[in-house]
Amino acid sequence: AQSVTQPDIHITVSEGASLELRCNYSYGATPYLFWYVQSPGQGLQLLLKYFSGDTLVQGIKGFEAEFKRSQSSFNLRKPSVHWSDAAEYFCAVGAETSGSRLTFGEGTQLTVNP
């Protein structure tokens, strides 16, 4: 069975500081990996995704993530956080087949201090 673990429930960083949100997955085959962001009162928005190829993927809003198969990780990073990045972030894993079930992590709540 596939699963996703986001070890950090809540992270606080200062504006301008770097950010890394952790995601570990369990999956029997080559995973499709995603990061979504949810602002208060909004739906989830796709930040970036990894299917194959270059293990460092770039997303929207200056985010990037690195797929490390040996560590079963797909951590999200941003070099300099903005106050508008405060939100909840979800990592998700799925299969290659179309329409497959995506498994979401529990989410990491990001607070940005001025």
Add this chain to the structure above:
Amino acid sequence: DAGVIQSPRHEVTEMGQEVTLRCKPISGHNSLFWYRQTMMRGLELLIYFNNNVPIDDSGMPEDRFSAKMPNASFSTLKIQPSEPRDSAVYFCASSLTGTDRYFGPGTRLTVT
């Protein structure tokens, strides 16, 4: 593109009442998903349609929940009768590829 549209955005109802949530997917998308989000259980997939046909409804909690997709541009999720434990945010999402998900803004349901 207007994105995925959900209505109502907020719904407050009394226990035992019927609740109907509505979703309009992105035009051209052939997959539609209903999710429920709660603090306790996180984001759960309730049901998934492909080309208007229900493919996986294993996440539907019980017979009180039903979902329909009469055409490619409209879907409903109905709860009858509603219970307080159904209080949650319900999201609809659509997809063209099957792997991406484009989420609507959600319906916040409160059952008193």
